[in-house]
């Protein structure tokens with residue numbers, strides 16, 4: 520994939536892995552657009568990278584996904600890369616019953632429905648460009664699930680499956696379909712839950728994750744697992760129990 524001179528939309532690009540991807544794409548000479556819910560985070564990102572475009576959208580709502588597509592079509596009709604990066608991660612204890620689901624954000628809407636709907640919205644536009652790409656950010660937990668985060672893991676497994684099908688559906692179009700599979704990355708994704716669970720290791724940096732992913736995109740590595748996620752991806756097919764126990768040793 521040519522990684523210069525593109526127009527790139529990165530959902531959730533104001534923080535964490537998304538923000539590190541912004542750096543990679545801006546430094547390589549691409550025009551970058553980001554969106555997210557928190558205006559202060561979008562403003563901070565714009566201060567760091569003044570050339571980027573920012574807009575507030577809450578992708579858990581279907582009407583905001585439609586509004587994002589409308590805005591991009593009007594303002595950036597040459598958009599050729601969509602990066603579905605926005606996501607949330609929540610610990611959910613099903614032993615507490617339905618109440619535990621009522622008090623949390625909807626991971627299914629943000630992590631799964633949003634990328635699927637955005638793909639559907641943007642594919643007609645992306646197909647009109649000479650070379651284009653959809654890049655879905657899944658997780659090693661989509662391959663070996665976390666017991667503490669069952670819904671999160673399920674959304675990422677489903678997004679992986681969707682990405683495999685989409686890649687085949689679009690094989691005769693100009694759209695390349697990538698999947699980035701990060702391992703544990705030290706960002707604000709879990710809002711301090713890792714510490715509460717007694718973990719002492721918080722993962723690799725978002726900068727390393729973005730750098731390696733960017734290089735993989737450049738080399739057309741369509742399903743790219745970063746760092747330890749490589750073990751989870753292959754382990755899911757070979758030593759599932761061993762990896763499952765190792766990944767979930769903190770669960771009580």
Ligand SMILES: NC(=O)c1ccc[n+]([C@@H]2O[C@H](COP(=O)([O-])OP(=O)(O)OC[C@H]3O[C@@H](n4cnc5c(N)ncnc54)[C@H](OP(=O)(O)O)[C@@H]3O)[C@@H](O)[C@H]2O)c1
Pocket residue numbers: 530531532533534535536537554555556557558560576577578579580603604605606607608629656657658659700701702703704705706707708709722725
């Ligand atoms: N960190 C890890 O260990 C890890 C591992 C594997 C995969 N990943 C995946 O990597 C991606 C990025 O996560 P991260 O680790 O960089 O965490 P992060 O810093 O929390 O980034 C998530 C981004 O998504 C945005 N977002 C969340 N809900 C949104 C919504 N409803 N509408 C629009 N934007 C929304 C957030 O901005 P607002 O809150 O302002 O909306 C934030 O900028 C996620 O898909 C995550 O599942 C992370």
